[in-house]
Amino acid sequence: MSITEILFFFLSALAVFSAIMVLVSRNPVHSVLWLIAVFFAISGHYILLNAQFLAIVNLIVYAGAIMVLFLFVIMLMNLNKETERNKHIWMKLAGAVSGGCFLMVLVSLVRQASDFQEKTALMGTGDIGLIKNLGKALFSDFVVPFEISSVLFLSAMVGAVVIGKKE
Amino acid sequence: MPIQYYIYLSLALFSIGIIGVLTRRNAIIVFMCVELMLNAVNLLLVAFSKMHHGVALATDPATTAGIDGQLFVFFIMVVAAAEVSVGLAIIVMMYRNVHSVDINFLNRLKN
Numbered sequence: 001m002s003i004t005e006i007l008f009f010f011l012s013a014l015a016v017f018s019a020i021m022v023l024v025s026r027n028p029v030h031s032v033l034w035l036i037a038v039f040f041a042i043s044g045h046y047i048l049l050n051a052q053f054l055a056i057v058n059l060i061v062y063a064g065a066i067m068v069l070f071l072f073v074i075m076l077m078n079l080n081k082e083t084e085r086n087k088h089i090w091m092k093l094a095g096a097v098s099g100g101c102f103l104m105v106l107v108s109l110v111r112q113a114s115d116f117q118e119k120t121a122l123m124g125t126g127d128i129g130l131i132k133n134l135g136k137a138l139f140s141d142f143v144v145p146f147e148i149s150s151v152l153f154l155s156a157m158v159g160a161v162v163i164g165k166k167e
Numbered sequence: 168m169p170i171q172y173y174i175y176l177s178l179a180l181f182s183i184g185i186i187g188v189l190t191r192r193n194a195i196i197v198f199m200c201v202e203l204m205l206n207a208v209n210l211l212l213v214a215f216s217k218m219h220h221g222v223a224l225a226t227d228p229a230t231t232a233g234i235d236g237q238l239f240v241f242f243i244m245v246v247a248a249a250e251v252s253v254g255l256a257i258i259v260m261m262y263r264n265v266h267s268v269d270i271n272f273l274n275r276l277k278n
Contacts, residue, residue, distance in 0.1 A: 008168055012176045019183040019203055028195055035199050038180075042206055049217050054240055058209075061244050066202065066251050073255050074195060077262050095189030103182035110174050119170045121214045122221035128234045129213075137234045138241070149245045156249035163256040166263075 004123050007048060015041035028074050032067055039063040049121060051129030173214035180207035194258050194268040198251075205247050209240045 018037040025031045039062045046055035110116060127133060138146055180203060187200030216236025223232035258268060265272045 005168070008172070012172075015176065016179050016183070019180055022196075022199060022203065023183060023187045023191065028193060031196055031199060035203065038203065039206065042210055045210055046213060049213055051213050051217070051237055054209075054213060054237055057241065057244060058206075061248055062202070062206070066248060069251060069255055070195065070199065073259060076259070077268065079193075079195070079268065092190045095186055098189060099182045099186035102185060103178055106178050107175060110171060110178070116170055116174065119218055120221065121168055121170050121173055121217040122224070123168055123217075126217060126220050126224065128216070128220050128231055129237055133231060133234060134237060134241070137231065137238060142238050142242075145242060149242060152246065152249050156253050160252045160256040163253065163260055 004048060007044070011041045011044045011048070015045075028079050029071065032070050032074065035070075036063050036067050039067070046129075048123055049129065050124055050126055053129060053131045053134050170214060170218050173211060177207045177211040177214075180204075180210070192269050192271060194261070194270050197270060198254055198258070202247065202251070205243060209243055212236045212240050212243075 015038050018034045018041065021034040022031045022038065025034060039058060043055045043058045043063075046052070046058060184200040184204035184207065187203070188197050191197055191200070213236065216233040218233075219236065220230070220233030223230045261273070262268055
């Protein structure tokens with residue numbers, strides 16, 4: 001087993017375990033912290049795939065900004081205690097069964113698909129994930145969506161202020 | 168690494184997100200599970216872009232095939248940041264009105 005495979009399985013196990021802990025934690029603050037662990041694991045996967053720009057953006061935007069926003073809202077509402085009432089066990093069972101059925105159907109589909117046989121994702125090599133190449137593509141081929149996303153941000157900012165304003 | 172491993176990992180994360188949306192009642196945790204599903208899709212897009220790049224690299228050593236996938240991931244992150252800011256503002260407004268973030272209080276939109 002090479003070092004890449006060991007890292008892949010370690011990061012995968014970390015991601016799945018942390019994602020499960022996001023669900024089963026009763027305290028919302030613990031859920032946020034486990035979700036940050038998931039984001040770190042996914043950033044590790046990006047580095048393994050040599051997508052360094054996305055790894056850094058994932059850390060800065062998701063683990064840095066979005067999760068701080070979540071924590072801020074949780075602290076603002078004083079939700080850092082277990083407030084969720086117990087609901088019927090049948091509802092939880094139904095949710096878990098339907099999610100598991102979804103997973104089983106898609107896994108069996110992928111196992112049989114002939115398109116994915118013998119295909120590998122390039123690890124460690126290939127320089128399309130570097131900032132230089134992504135920046136060139138972003139400012140030449142994708143410049144219109146890039147500018148439109150600034151309008152999206154402006155509207156989101158205005159929307160958040162208007163919604164969050166008191167009366 | 169075989170592409171199936173990445174597909175299985177992304178499917179597992181996506182299914183965990185679905186189970187969270189279906190079983191939890193706290194609106195913030197439901198929102199966090201949506202973020203988890205977005206991240207599973209992002210991981211799969213990057214893995215597919217590297218797979219596509221590996222196939223194209225065999226014929227043309229200077230190709231940039233597969234760079235679209237990584238830019239799509241970038242735009243998904245942009246949209247997710249905007250979505251979170253608006254969504255959390257909505258949750259704060261809901262908390263101000265009903266003093267709870269339990270989504271069961273949302274089953275009556277009147278009053």
